[in-house]
Structure formats: C-alpha cells, structure tokens
Amino acid sequence: MAVSDQPDLDTLSLLLRQVARDQLMPRFGQQPARERSAREKADGSLVTEADLAVQQQLVTTLSAQWPDIPLLGEEMSATEQQRLLTDQEAALWCLDPIDGTSNFACGFPGFCISLALLRGGQVELGLVLDPVRDECFGAKRGRGATMNGAPIGPYSPGPQLSDCIAVIDFKRLPKDRVAGLFGADSFRSQRNLGAVALEWCWLGAGRFQLYLHGGQGLWDHAAGRLIATEAGAATRLLAPGSTAPDSSLTLAKRVALGAASGRLLQQWQARVALPLSGG
Template identity: 55%
Template sequence: MFSEPPVNHMDSTDLNKEDPSLESLAAVMREVAQAEILPAFGLVQARAKADGSLLTEVDLAVQQRLIKALERLTPGIAVLGEEMPESEQLRLLERASADDAHAGEASAFWALDPLDGTSNFACGFPAFAISLALFRKGQAELGIIYDPVRDECFSARLGQGAWLNGDPLQCRRDCQRLADAMALIDFKRIPPERVPGLIRTGAFRSQRNLGSVALDWCWLASGRAQIYLHGAQRLWDYAAGRLIAAEAGVITRMLPPGLAEPSAGLTLAPRLAMAAAHPALFDQWWEHVGLPWRE
C-alpha cells in the first residue's frame, strides 16, 4: 500500500491550502483507473486529433473525474488538462505568468495528462499511465504518475526526493559508459536524417520505446534504462515525470527544438528531452546526439 514519507507542508500562504498528500492523490488515481481505464483496456475505439495523436472516450472520462477530485482536494487551483481546448490552456498559462509577476501573489495549477500512452491503451499494449503535477511560480513542485497495469505509483516532491509505492527511489549510477547503456528513444519525433548516426554500432547496448513519456521518465528514475531522447514533449507529458526523474538523481535537460540551451518560462510548445543516469554518461550522450539540430 502506498505510504508517503513524512514531509513538512509548504507555507499555506503560498496556496491558501496545504498541498494534498501523495497518498490521497494516489488513492484517487487508483480509484479512477480501476473504474475507467482498466475495464476498457484494448477495447475502445480511438480517433485522431488535429495533431495526429489519438483520443478515446476514456481520456475524457478520466480527465473529467480527476478535475472534479482536484477541485475537492485543492479548491481554487486550476487544472490544465491535455484534452482541454488549447485556447483554455493558453489562458491558464497566461494567468499563471501574470500571477508570477507579482511578488506578493502565488500562482499554482495542476498539469494533468489523463491517459499518457493512449495509442498503447487503445491497441492493448500494456504501457500507459495517469500523470499529474502541481506547478507553483513556474516550477513543478509535486509529481505523481500511476501505472495501473503494474500498480506502480511514482511520486516526488521538489527538494525532498522521489518514491515508488512509498519506497525511496534512486536511479542507478553503475553505468557510466554509453556502450553499456540501455536507451529509451522515441524515433518518431527525431529528424529522419539524424537517426542513422544515433543507432550506429556501439552507440549503446540496446534501445526501447515505451510509447508513454510519463513511464519513460519513471523507468529512468527506477534504473530500468540509463539514457533518454525524445524529440517533442508537451508540458503535460513531462511535468510530473521529469520532476520524479530529477529527484531520483537523473540528469535532465529540456530544450526548444534547434537550440542547445533551455528557455525560461512555461510554454505549450514542444520541448526536446535528453537525460542520463550519471553526469559522465550524460556528457557522452550529449556529444553522441550532437545538439543542436538545425533545420
């Protein structure tokens, strides 16, 4: 059973309410997954959205139920869900940025991906998750990802650590050579001309693609892979997972396409993600990938 380690709650003046416990969030996510996700696994029809990604009625049902639950747990804190209209998402980010500009005010919102890995879910491939992160003043401060197939709940609090089902989570640091690393790479979002160089002989030991960004980050955090590359992640994709990985000791970097340096501020624009489980390994991976990729 998930049990959250003791933590000191943040000053309630920041949110006008204490953060909900990770245990309470995990319980809600498990309940929703058991009611909406698992009974429909591999049985629902999916349709393509404007960006080409898939959507099912389960995505919408999970988002609706979790928004209602979060309104109850943290009244007054808005939810930015993947399946909301983009205009509504942009208004929420603009409001949060405006709040950030006033030193005496605290901005906070939830970033929710109700079903990360919808394509997997729809075709019966067992790799998908619910992803949820709490942002304050432009930074993710709490993240929780629930994998209903494995009943694994990954979580983190900024500066306090990461956990898997309540047990401390630390990435493995025993792999320090690129040739020994297990890689998670999403080739679909990488320029085709860059792929041959990435997969040349001796580049890494082996490669996988889970089809779920949230689980990619969590599996890095838990030592199931050592290096990572994904060409285009959105805010709800990486919000919780990157925090969990970083709190577990993974070296991470999020970059605007075509640039070698991060940009400040929150955005809905896609970001390239790179990561490695050891600083020396990250340096080798960075050199091998050869960023920035210019168009």
C-alpha cells in the same frame, strides 16, 4: 477520505488509483478492442472515451478538495490551456489523463495517468500511476522520488554509453540524424515504450540509462521529469533547434534528454549532437 489543506503525494496517489479503478481499467482489462476505440485529434494524436472520463473525474474530484486550483488538461483546447498557463505564480494542476493512448487503444500494457502541480513557474510535485503494474511514482521538489512509497534512484551498469540501454522516440527526431545515434561506441541496446511520463519514471528507477525524445508537451514531461530529476537522474529540456537548456513552463514542444548520471548525459549529448529540430 480526509482532505489535506495542501496537496500531498499520499492523498493524490489514492485519488489516481481510484480514478483508474473507476474509469481506466474497466475499459482496458478483458474488454474487446472496440471498447477502447480511439479517434484522431487535429495534431494526429489519439483520444479515447477513457481519456475524457479520467480527465472529467479528476477535474471533479480535485476541484472538490482544492477548489482554488484550476486544472490544465491535455484534452482541452489550446486556447483554454494557454489561458490557464498565463498566471504562472498561481497553483495549477497539469494532467495527462492517459499518457500512452495509442498503447491503451491497442491493448498494449504501457500507459499511465500523469498529474503535476505547477506553482511559481516550476513543477512543485508530480505523480505518475501505472495502473497495470500498480506502480505509483511520486516526487515533491527537493525531497527525492519514490515508487509506492519506497525511494528510487537511477542505475548504470557502467560509465560508458556502450554499457547502457537507451530509450529513444525515433518518430520525433529528424530523419537525417537517426543514423548518427548508432555506432560501435553507442548504446548497448534500444527501446521505446510509447508513454513519455513512464519513460521518465523508469529512467529515475534505473530501468534504463539514456533517454531521447524530440517533441514533448508540458503534460508529457511535467510530472515524469520532476520524478526522474528528484530520483537523481540528469535531465534536460531544450527548445527545438537550440542548444540552451530551457525548463520554462510553456505549451511549446521540447526536446528531452536524460541519463543515469551527469557524466553519461555529457557523453549522450555529444552523441546526439545538438541542436535538433524537434518533432
């Protein structure tokens, strides 16, 4: 494979597909559940052998092609993650080797590899590969978003919340705030995929119209949110307990909202009734 001087979406999509073939799908596919066995980390999330193998292969491959760009991975210690994030002007990869590890470990086909390039205090480009559906979403800041090279965009069947499908992660919302999301003028129906980066991409691709998540890490939203935003969706990150948008690159958890349009996002934010304490 030819090496690009600067990271580009085509080259990176080939790299992600290769690591999925090498490390991810052979451990999913038709393998028995024991081959996908997971252990619980200190924060309660799961990690499998596949998470570590995907991260290691991408660390090796990316450093060989772009040796001056270090990688911040979810399966690193918090100390190492913070050290890498300190210099926000320098280029830095941000990787979630498997977003949706619980799905992967249970054999549920809703997981992905998420990779973003951070530079100058913002996300410069992002890719999210769904290896089950062979869908690779990508975006470069200011240049729109694609799926397998074809442009994507949000879609809404109508201008009101009641016209929309909502994806909501209820686990990370304050329990006393859940009931207020429902009502005669609320969303048409509700889903939860359990893979944050894919949820952002599906919002950008028009597969649902409203989004709410109470506690996303940087590796959860970096690539996916850029893709949704570049596709034309309205998106917002906020610190828990705040009503002010905050898109700074931080390891702190963020409340995430999104909608197929700015008008829908205004209605959705009013329904959600910020601030949220996050999760």
